[in-house]
Amino acid sequence: MSDFQYDVIYIGSGHAAWHGALLLNKFKKKVAIIEKDRISGTCTNYGCNPKILLEGPFEAIESMQHYGDIFSNFPEVSWPKLIEYKQKTINPLHEDLESIFKEQGIDIIKGAGQLVDENTVLVDGKEYTSKYIVLATGQRSNELDIEGNQLIHYSADFLDLKDMPKRITFIGGGFISIEFASIAIKTGSEVSVIVHSDKVLKQYHQPYVNKLIEKLKNEGVSFYFEKDIKSVEKVDTGLKISDDNDFMLETDYVVNATGRIPNVENIGLENVGIDYDKDGIKVNKFMQTNFPNIYASGDVVSKKTPKLTPTATFESNYIGVNILGSDADKLKFPLKALKLLPIKYPAIPNVVYSLPKIAQVGMTVENAEKKSGYKVKTIKFGEQLEFQYKHETDAEMKIVLDRANKLKGAVIYGSAADDLVNILTFIIEKKMSGRELNKMIFAFPSASSGIIQLLGIHMMGVEINL
Ligand SMILES: Cc1cc2nc3c(=O)[nH]c(=O)nc-3n(C[C@H](O)[C@H](O)[C@H](O)COP(=O)(O)OP(=O)(O)OC[C@H]3O[C@@H](n4cnc5c(N)ncnc54)[C@H](O)[C@@H]3O)c2cc1C
Numbered sequence: 123m124s125d126f127q128y129d130v131i132y133i134g135s136g137h138a139a140w141h142g143a144l145l146l147n148k149f150k151k152k153v154a155i156i157e158k159d160r161i162s163g164t165c166t167n168y169g170c171n172p173k174i175l176l177e178g179p180f181e182a183i184e185s186m187q188h189y190g191d192i193f194s195n196f197p198e199v200s201w202p203k204l205i206e207y208k209q210k211t212i213n214p215l216h217e218d219l220e221s222i223f224k225e226q227g228i229d230i231i232k233g234a235g236q237l238v239d240e241n242t243v244l245v246d247g248k249e250y251t252s253k254y255i256v257l258a259t260g261q262r263s264n265e266l267d268i269e270g271n272q273l274i275h276y277s278a279d280f281l282d283l284k285d286m287p288k289r290i291t292f293i294g295g296g297f298i299s300i301e302f303a304s305i306a307i308k309t310g311s312e313v314s315v316i317v318h319s320d321k322v323l324k325q326y327h328q329p330y331v332n333k334l335i336e337k338l339k340n341e342g343v344s345f346y347f348e349k350d351i352k353s354v355e356k357v358d359t360g361l362k363i364s365d366d367n368d369f370m371l372e373t374d375y376v377v378n379a380t381g382r383i384p385n386v387e388n389i390g391l392e393n394v395g396i397d398y399d400k401d402g403i404k405v406n407k408f409m410q411t412n413f414p415n416i417y418a419s420g421d422v423v424s425k426k427t428p429k430l431t432p433t434a435t436f437e438s439n440y441i442g443v444n445i446l447g448s449d450a451d452k453l454k455f456p457l458k459a460l461k462l463l464p465i466k467y468p469a470i471p472n473v474v475y476s477l478p479k480i481a482q483v484g485m486t487v488e489n490a491e492k493k494s495g496y497k498v499k500t501i502k503f504g505e506q507l508e509f510q511y512k513h514e515t516d517a518e519m520k521i522v523l524d525r526a527n528k529l530k531g532a533v534i535y536g537s538a539a540d541d542l543v544n545i546l547t548f549i550i551e552k553k554m555s556g557r558e559l560n561k562m563i564f565a566f567p568s569a570s571s572g573i574i575q576l577l578g579i580h581m582m583g584v585e586i587n588l
């Protein structure tokens with residue numbers, strides 16, 4: 123053991139931290155996690171987990187609706203009871219994880235951590251020293267510098283709303299607005315989405331995004347494009363949202379979902395001289411900051427890679443293995459293979475958890491259409507596999523194949539897009555051929571088996587127009 127109290131200190135306890143912390147702890151490293159809020163970070167407490175829990179009952183009803191008049195009545199969701207259920211299920215998670223970390227021998231230090239020098243972190247007036255430090259402070263909701271800012275709420279507030287307001291408005295056209303609008307409209311609330319530009323979900327295949335927007339509009343969501351909101355004001359009948367021109371909308375509740383910004387302030391970056399920019403902390407290809415013993419991980423990193431839970435987890439494991447150094451030889455493949463090699467991300471699937479979902483992985487259709495040597499095929503599996511795919515007839519996907527008919531990318535529109543995209547990610551990563559895919563046996567009937575079969579036929583280079 124060195125002169126330091128710890129081998130590794132993590133500032134932040136989200137996915138970018140705890141996966142690596144557990145790994146290092148397993149290899150007898152002395153580890154501490156500093157956290158100023160709930161242990162386990164945004165995804166567990168205020169993000170992915172509560173969101174998917176709230177979406178579940180509405181998705182179940184929507185899948186019943188695909189059966190047309192087979193059902194004569196549809197159940198009604200009690201939002202207050204759903205929130206109670208969410209609180210009962212999600213609220214204990216941070217304590218459960220805290221207990222697990224402590225049982226494993228990881229020290230949990232509650233409070234805001236701030237670097238004092240390259241080996242010292244200050245928490246509530248007490249200093250802790252460590253050989254390595256991992257900065258994993260994540261992001262927070264962007265605030266709009268507009269009049270009436272104090273009347274605006276954020277994603278975490280929405281996920282804890284005891285009663286759904288009669289009228290609710292989301293500002294922003296990204297993941298959070300679209301996912302939450304998909305839920306809110308199902309509760310009978312009057313839902314509006316105000317968008318800065320002329321597009322929503324810019325990074326996704328726009329024909330599928332437009333299909334989703336049309337569906338949401340049909341359900342009653344109002345979209346207002348190219349609006350630059352300048353004020354929110356309390357009026358007798360609710361809240362008035364305005365821009366600098368003549369746009370005005372009355373609502374009861376406003377959610378600002380205009381993006382998230384990295385938590386780089388007040389963590390002592392200046393005390394040490396750690397480089398950062400508006401997108402986060404700068405790192406090299408080994409996830410090290412400009413101080414080799416200080417790493418940054420997850421959402422707080424300035425990176426082109428999507429800021430998601432799986433990428434934060436991947437980085438956390440990668441950093442853990444690199445810190446382990448020689449101990450990494452004891453690790454099993456593939457973690458061992460990461461040791462001291464520059465970080466290399468595999469294909470990263472990403473999903474909009476709207477109703478229905480849109481998922482993308484690998485090369486986009488747009489890029490494939492610009493480059494030579496790639497073809498784009500459309501598989502209308504909702505129509506072609508009507509009963510297997512639970513009567514969701516407008517579900518479909520577009521696949522990108524290279525000259526050898528290997529799968530390079532895909533975009534999926536449909537309620538099972540999240541699971542399907544994982545299968546397609548596997549096929550892309552394993553560079554499977556159509557022949558290899560067709561040699562395998564999959565359970566039948568299932569939504570995925572039929573889709574894989576259609577995919578396999580395309581990957582054999584067979585032109586099909588079913
Ligand atoms: C509403 C919502 C839905 C989302 N849905 C998805 C999804 O479906 N799929 C997906 O992949 N991603 C989703 N995300 C993104 C995902 O939550 C993040 O990518 C992920 O949480 C990043 O992990 P992290 O550890 O880098 O940061 P975080 O989980 O944000 O953890 C950072 C932690 O650091 C703590 N901290 C900050 N400063 C200090 C300090 N000075 N001292 C001590 N502690 C500090 C914070 O309190 C926080 O707990 C969603 C995000 C939101 C907001």
Ligand SMILES: NC(=O)c1ccc[n+]([C@@H]2O[C@H](COP(=O)([O-])OP(=O)(O)OC[C@H]3O[C@@H](n4cnc5c(N)ncnc54)[C@H](O)[C@@H]3O)[C@@H](O)[C@H]2O)c1
Binds near residue numbers: 298301319429473474
């Ligand atoms: N399913 C998922 O994986 C998922 C779900 C939710 C959140 N997230 C993560 O959380 C992040 C934050 O989500 P988000 O929806 O807040 O951000 P986002 O980056 O997805 O979208 C932000 C939206 O706000 C708009 N905008 C920016 N400034 C604006 C302004 N001044 N006025 C009006 N609109 C403005 C942008 O044009 C964009 O449409 C995501 O980027 C993602 O990393 C992921």
